Amino acid sequence: MTERPSRPALAGLLGPGAHYVGSLVFQGKVRVEGTLNGSLRTDDLLEVGPDGRIDGEVEVAQALIAGTIDGVLRAKERVTLLETAVIRGRVITPWLDMRLGARVKGEVVVERGGKP
Numbered sequence: 001m002t003e004r005p006s007r008p009a010l011a012g013l014l015g016p017g018a019h020y021v022g023s024l025v026f027q028g029k030v031r032v033e034g035t036l037n038g039s040l041r042t043d044d045l046l047e048v049g050p051d052g053r054i055d056g057e058v059e060v061a062q063a064l065i066a067g068t069i070d071g072v073l074r075a076k077e078r079v080t081l082l083e084t085a086v087i088r089g090r091v092i093t094p095w096l097d098m099r100l101g102a103r104v105k106g107e108v109v110v111e112r113g114g115k116p
Contacts, residue, residue, distance in 0.1 A: 009029065010029050012026045012028070012031070012042075014031070014032045014036055020038070021038055024036065026040075031046075031048075032052040037055045039057040042061070043061055044062070046065075048068075052066070053069075055071060058072065058073045065087070066085055067085065068085075071089045072089055074092045074093070078096075080097040081098045084101065085099075085103070093110060094110065
């Protein structure tokens with residue numbers, strides 16, 4: 001069995017009660033428990049906790065959403081919307097997993113290989 005290279009568990013955290021306005025760019029996993037008004041980009045996983053909220057544009061490799069996104073969510077690999085997720089806007093991804101109870105009001109585009 002080959003060992004995987006170790007990566008930091010978390011590259012960024014916007015904690016509960018925090019409110020940030022602007023653009024955030026990370027290399028690695030990010031968790032949002034507070035509120036972001038602006039844009040967020042990472043080459044890894046974005047987790048939005050149940051009380052987390054993003055108003056703006058998100059570009060990630062993967063997303064695990066339990067909170068709210070108002071805007072555009074673009075994932076290169078996969079989006080998972082948990083039971084408490086609320087998306088208002090647009091989701092663009094090659095793979096979507098939507099749990100019972102998750103809500104989407106807007107457009108969902110599942111694009112694989114450049115073809116919707």
